[in-house]
Amino acid sequence: MKKIAVLTSGGDAPGMNACLRAVVRCGLYHGMEVYGVKRGYDGLIRGDLYKMKSYSVSNIIQQGGTILKSARSVEFRTKEGRTKAAEQLRDRGIEGLVVIGGDGTFTGANLLYNEHGIKVVGAPGTIDNDLYGTDYTIGYDTAVNTALDAIDKVRDTANSHDRIFFIEVMGRDSGYIAIETAIGGGAEMAMVPETQTTIEDVINALQSGWDKEKSASIVITAEGSSEGSALEIANKVKARCPEKDIKVTTLGHIQRGGSPSAADRILASRMGIAAVEGLIEGRSNVMAGIIKDEVTYTKLEEAINGEKPLNTDLLKMVKILSI
Amino acid sequence: MKKIAVLTSGGDAPGMNACLRAVVRCGLYHGMEVYGVKRGYDGLIRGDLYKMKSYSVSNIIQQGGTILKSARSVEFRTKEGRTKAAEQLRDRGIEGLVVIGGDGTFTGANLLYNEHGIKVVGAPGTIDNDLYGTDYTIGYDTAVNTALDAIDKVRDTANSHDRIFFIEVMGRDSGYIAIETAIGGGAEMAMVPETQTTIEDVINALQSGWDKEKSASIVITAEGSSEGSALEIANKVKARCPEKDIKVTTLGHIQRGGSPSAADRILASRMGIAAVEGLIEGRSNVMAGIIKDEVTYTKLEEAINGEKPLNTDLLKMVKILSI
Amino acid sequence: MKKIAVLTSGGDAPGMNACLRAVVRCGLYHGMEVYGVKRGYDGLIRGDLYKMKSYSVSNIIQQGGTILKSARSVEFRTKEGRTKAAEQLRDRGIEGLVVIGGDGTFTGANLLYNEHGIKVVGAPGTIDNDLYGTDYTIGYDTAVNTALDAIDKVRDTANSHDRIFFIEVMGRDSGYIAIETAIGGGAEMAMVPETQTTIEDVINALQSGWDKEKSASIVITAEGSSEGSALEIANKVKARCPEKDIKVTTLGHIQRGGSPSAADRILASRMGIAAVEGLIEGRSNVMAGIIKDEVTYTKLEEAINGEKPLNTDLLKMVKILSI
Amino acid sequence: MKKIAVLTSGGDAPGMNACLRAVVRCGLYHGMEVYGVKRGYDGLIRGDLYKMKSYSVSNIIQQGGTILKSARSVEFRTKEGRTKAAEQLRDRGIEGLVVIGGDGTFTGANLLYNEHGIKVVGAPGTIDNDLYGTDYTIGYDTAVNTALDAIDKVRDTANSHDRIFFIEVMGRDSGYIAIETAIGGGAEMAMVPETQTTIEDVINALQSGWDKEKSASIVITAEGSSEGSALEIANKVKARCPEKDIKVTTLGHIQRGGSPSAADRILASRMGIAAVEGLIEGRSNVMAGIIKDEVTYTKLEEAINGEKPLNTDLLKMVKILSI
Known part of the structure; x- marks a missing residue:
C-alpha cells in the first residue's frame, strides 16, 4: 500500500x-x-x-x-x-x-x-x-473531565445556597458520560437512558439526603433520560417538593470541545x-x-x-x- | 471597635x-x-x-x-x-x-x-x-474567564463544522460579561441589555463574515438582550437564514463557581x-x-x-x- | 466486621x-x-x-x-x-x-x-x-494530565523561539509518567529509567528533526534517567551542539497536587x-x-x-x- | 499611512x-x-x-x-x-x-x-x-494566574505533609509576579528584588505561623531576591531550622506559556x-x-x-x- x-x-x-x-x-x-x-x-x-x-x-x-x-x-x-x-x-x-x-x-x-x-x-x-x-x-475521557469541571463549579453554588441542581450532560442513547460524571462529581443520582428511573426514585434519593441534613444535592441526567430533559425532570420534582430551591443547568456543547x-x-x-x-x-x-x-x-x-x-x-x- | x-x-x-x-x-x-x-x-x-x-x-x-x-x-x-x-x-x-x-x-x-x-x-x-x-x-474577572474557557471549547466545534453559535452569558441588566467575553472570545458580535441590537444588525454582522468566507461565527448574548434569550435570537436568525447551521449554548450556573x-x-x-x-x-x-x-x-x-x-x-x- | x-x-x-x-x-x-x-x-x-x-x-x-x-x-x-x-x-x-x-x-x-x-x-x-x-x-492519571498541561505551555515558548526544551517529570524508578507525557505532549523523545538512552541517541533523534527543519523540539526525561537530571542531560547535549538554544524545566511538586x-x-x-x-x-x-x-x-x-x-x-x- | x-x-x-x-x-x-x-x-x-x-x-x-x-x-x-x-x-x-x-x-x-x-x-x-x-x-495577568494555579497544587501537598515550601516565580528585577502570587496564593511571605528581606525575616515570619500551630507554610521568592534563588534561601533556612520539612519548587518556563x-x-x-x-x-x-x-x-x-x-x-x- x-x-x-x-x-x-x-x-x-x-x-x-x-x-x-x-x-x-x-x-x-x-x-x-x-x-x-x-x-x-x-x-x-x-x-x-x-x-x-x-x-x-x-x-x-x-x-x-x-x-x-x-x-x-x-x-x-x-x-x-x-x-x-x-x-x-x-x-x-x-x-x-x-x-x-x-x-x-x-x-x-x-x-x-x-x-x-x-x-x-x-x-x-x-x-x-x-x-x-x-x-x-x-x-470520551475529555468530555467527562469537562463535564466534571463544570459540575465542580456548580457545586460551589449548590453548597453555598443549599440548593438542588439537575445537571444535564450529553448522551442521547448512552449513559456513560452521565454515570461517570455522577460518580466523579459526587452526585446523589444519575439518570441514564439504559434504565428506568422514576420521579419517585429521584425524590427518594434526595429525601434520604435531606433526612441526614445534607443541604446541597446534585442529580446528573443524560439527554436521553426516560423522564425527559433536566428541565422537565426538575419541574416534575418541583411540583412535588415546592419548598425546595431547585436549579437546572444544561452543559451543552462545551462537552465536545477543548484540549x-x-x-x-x-x-x-x-x-x-x-x-x-x-x-x-x-x-x-x-x-x-x-x-x-x-x-x-x-x-x-x-x-x-x-x-x-x-x-x-x-x-x-x-x-x-x-x- | x-x-x-x-x-x-x-x-x-x-x-x-x-x-x-x-x-x-x-x-x-x-x-x-x-x-x-x-x-x-x-x-x-x-x-x-x-x-x-x-x-x-x-x-x-x-x-x-x-x-x-x-x-x-x-x-x-x-x-x-x-x-x-x-x-x-x-x-x-x-x-x-x-x-x-x-x-x-x-x-x-x-x-x-x-x-x-x-x-x-x-x-x-x-x-x-x-x-x-x-x-x-x-x-467578575473569574466569571469572564470561565465564560471564555467555555467559548474556546465551543469554538473548536464551530470551526470544525463551519457553524454559527449563539452563546448566552449571564447579565440580566448589565452587558459587562457579554462584552468582555465577546472581545476575548473573538466573537462577531455582542448583544447587551444597554443597547438595542436588532436581528437585522446580527444578520448584517454575520453576513460580512460570510462575504469573506469566514466559516464559523460566534455571537455572545447577555441574558437581558433586547431580542430575548440566545435561543429566541437564534430562532429569529434561523427563520431568515434557514440554510445556515445554527446552534445555541447557554452557559448558565457554571459562571458563578470555580476557583x-x-x-x-x-x-x-x-x-x-x-x-x-x-x-x-x-x-x-x-x-x-x-x-x-x-x-x-x-x-x-x-x-x-x-x-x-x-x-x-x-x-x-x-x-x-x-x- | x-x-x-x-x-x-x-x-x-x-x-x-x-x-x-x-x-x-x-x-x-x-x-x-x-x-x-x-x-x-x-x-x-x-x-x-x-x-x-x-x-x-x-x-x-x-x-x-x-x-x-x-x-x-x-x-x-x-x-x-x-x-x-x-x-x-x-x-x-x-x-x-x-x-x-x-x-x-x-x-x-x-x-x-x-x-x-x-x-x-x-x-x-x-x-x-x-x-x-x-x-x-x-x-497517576492526574499527574500525567498536570505534566501535559505544563508541557503544552512550554511548547508555546519552544515554538515561538525555535528552542529545544528538556523537561523533567517525576519517576525515580519508573518511566510511566515520562512515556505518557512524551506521547501526549508530542515530544521527540522520552528518557526513562527502564532503558538506556545515550546522549548520542538524543542527538540523533533531535538531528532527524533538524534535518526536516523542525524548529522546536521537546525531550521528556524521568527523574531517574540513566544520563542524569534534565539539567545534566541538557548540558551534555549543549556541549556537543553549542549553537542550539537549549532550555530546561523541572516540573517538580506541581505534579503531586491538584484536583x-x-x-x-x-x-x-x-x-x-x-x-x-x-x-x-x-x-x-x-x-x-x-x-x-x-x-x-x-x-x-x-x-x-x-x-x-x-x-x-x-x-x-x-x-x-x-x- | x-x-x-x-x-x-x-x-x-x-x-x-x-x-x-x-x-x-x-x-x-x-x-x-x-x-x-x-x-x-x-x-x-x-x-x-x-x-x-x-x-x-x-x-x-x-x-x-x-x-x-x-x-x-x-x-x-x-x-x-x-x-x-x-x-x-x-x-x-x-x-x-x-x-x-x-x-x-x-x-x-x-x-x-x-x-x-x-x-x-x-x-x-x-x-x-x-x-x-x-x-x-x-x-502579566496570565503569568500570575499560571503561577497561582501551580501554587494551589503545591499547597495540596504542603497541607497534607505539614511542609514548608519555597516557590520561585519569575522576576529578575521586578517583584510584581511574586507579590501578587503571594497574596493570591495565601503565602506567608514574598521575597522581591525591590526590598531587602533577610533570612532572619523569613524565619520570623515562619515562626509566627508555627507559634499558632500553622502546619504548612509557603514562601514565594522572585528570581532576583537578595538572598538568592529559592533553593539557596531554602538551604539557608534549613541550616537554621534543621528539624523542619522544607521543599523547593522553581516554576520556570511554564509561566511564559498558555492560553x-x-x-x-x-x-x-x-x-x-x-x-x-x-x-x-x-x-x-x-x-x-x-x-x-x-x-x-x-x-x-x-x-x-x-x-x-x-x-x-x-x-x-x-x-x-x-x-
Missing part, C-alpha cells in the same frame, strides 16, 4: 486531531503518501484532498476539534455520491482510507467498502463512548497507528479499537450494531457513595 | 471566601474579635454566629462559593426581622458589620443602618460587575481589608470599592442606585476585531 | 481523598463504624483516630492532597512502634484497616499483619504507577469500595487493584516486590509519532 | 497573538495593508515579511506564544543591521512599524527611529510587568488597536499603554528607563493576610 487517505466525519470529538496526526505520521513512517480529506465525505466527493507532510500535523495534538473539518453529506447517502467518492480515491491511486468518527461515519465507510471495494479502517471518535468493539472512544486529556491523546494516537497498521496488514471494513489494553479490529457492522451495555455496577456505586 | 461580624448574602461569587478571609485576618490583625454569620441575614436573625480564628479561614482563598453560605431572607425584609438582627449584634457587643454581596445585600444593610444605627460597610461581591462605586466587583482568578483573589483581599479599615476609621453605610486602583468608599444608596455605564468603546472594539 | 479504620501514608496523590470518601461511605453503607487516622502510622501509634460520618467526607472528592494528612513515621519502623499501633486498634475494637499509599505504606501494613494479625487491605495511591497488581494507581481527574476519582472510588468489601469478604494482607477493568486482590508482598514492566511499545510510538 | 508592519520580539508572552490580531485587523479596518515580520528584528533584516489578511490571524486570540515567532538578533545590534532593516521597510513602502515586546525590543525600536526615522509604536508584551508607562503589560487570560486578551486587543491608531494619528517612537483604564502613549526612552515602583502596600497585605 503506497497511498492512503484520512478523513474526519460526524460530530467532532477532542482527540480527533491527535488521531489524524498519528495516521499521517504512521503512514509516512511506513513510507506511504498520506492525503487529508477536508469536510468528511462531502469533501471526498468533491475531491477536496491534499497531500499531508509531517509538519501538516505539527502542533495539533493538543487542539480540540478537527483541522480537516467535518460535515454531514447528503450526497454521500446516495449511490451516485458514493460512486464519485470512490472515483476520487481511485483516480489518485489511493488504496486505503482511514475514517475517524462514530456510527454514522462507519455506516458510510461500510457502504464504500461493500459497493466499491475501498479498503477502509475506522477509528472510533465520539464523546459518547457508545461504540461496540472498544472500551473507550476518542473524546484533549492525556488519556484521549494517547488513545487517539494508538488508534491512529492501529488503523494504518491494520491497512498495511490487509485488514478492511473494520474498526480499530482497544479492549482491555489490547488493539482489536471489529467489523464495521458489528461496531455499529453491537450492544455495548452500560456497567450497572456503576449505578450501585453512585448509591453507595452518596449515602 | 472591638468586635465585628461578617456575612455573605445574595448570589455567590468566586472570591467571596478570599474577601471573608481578609476581613477576618485584618480584624484579628487590628486586635478585634470577628464573628462569622452563617446564611446571610437569615442567620443573623437566628443568631447563627460563631467566633472566627485565623485558621477558620485557612485554605479557603482558592475556593469558590462561600463557606459562610448565603440565603435569601424573607424575614429580613420585615421591620421585625431587622430589629431581631440588630438585637443579635447588640446582645454580643458587636459594633460593626461587613456585608459581602450585591445590591440586594446593600439594600438590607442600608436599612439596618438607617433603622438601627448599625455600622455597616459593604464589599461588592457579584459576578455581574453592575455596582456603581467600583471599577470591578468580586467574581477565583488571581485578580479576584487580590481584589477581594484588598476590599476585605478596606472594609475593616473603613469601620476602624469610623465609616459607615458605605461600600468599599476600588476605582482606578485606589480604595474608595461610596454611600450604599449611591452604590445601589448609581448608574455604571457600559464602556461603549468596547462595542466598537468587537466590530474592529471581527473585521 | 463492625469497626474499621483508614489512613493515608507516604507521598500524597490526587484522588486519595476520593478513595478515603469511598472507604468511609462504603463502610457506613455496610453498617460499620469507620475511624479516620490522622498523619498515617504516626497518628495510629499516638491514637489520633476519630469516628467519621458521611458528612466528614463531604465535598472532598474534588480535592487534591489528603484531609487525613500523611507523614513518615520513624517509630513505626520499630517493633515497639508497631506494637503500639496494633494496640490502639485493638483497644477500640477495630478489626480491619485500610491503608492508602505506595510501597512504603504497604511494607508497614504487611508487618502489622504478620506481627499482630491486623487485617489490612491496601489501596494503591501514588502518582508513579509503579505498583504491581493494578493497571493504574490513584493519582483529581475524572479517571482518578472513579478509580479511587472503586478501589475504596473494593478495599472495604475485601475486608468484609475476609481478605487480608492484600492490595485492591484493578486489572483490565476487573477488581483484583494481590498479596502485599507481591504488590511491593513484583515487577511491573513498562510497555515498550510506547517507546516505539514516540518514535513513530515524532517522525 | 497605507502600509504598516508588525513584529514580536524578545521573550514570548501570552496575549502577543491577541495583540498581533488587533494590529492586523485594526489596520485593515482603517484601509491599510499590514505586513507580518517573522522572527523579530532578525526577520526584518532578512526581509522575511508577508502580507497579512483578516484570516491570517483567525483563531489565534486564545493561543499562547507568537505565531510570528520571536528571536534575538545579534545583527540588529549593529548599525549595519539596522540600516538593512530600515531598507527592507522602505523598499516595500511600509511607513509604520508596530513592535510587540519588552525593553530590549523598545531599545531596538528607538534606534530604528532615531537613526532612520522609521515611525514606530510599541505595545508592551512581557510577563514581568516591569515597563514604565502602563499599569499592566501583556502576559491568555481574559484580561490579557482584552488588554492586548486594546493595545494593538491603540498602537495602530497612534500611528494613524502621527505618533511615533512611543509605547501604547493603559494607565488607570485610559490609553496613553509614553516615549520609548521613558518606557525603558522610567522607574515603575512596586506598590509596597501589597507587601503589607501579605503580612496582614498571613496572620
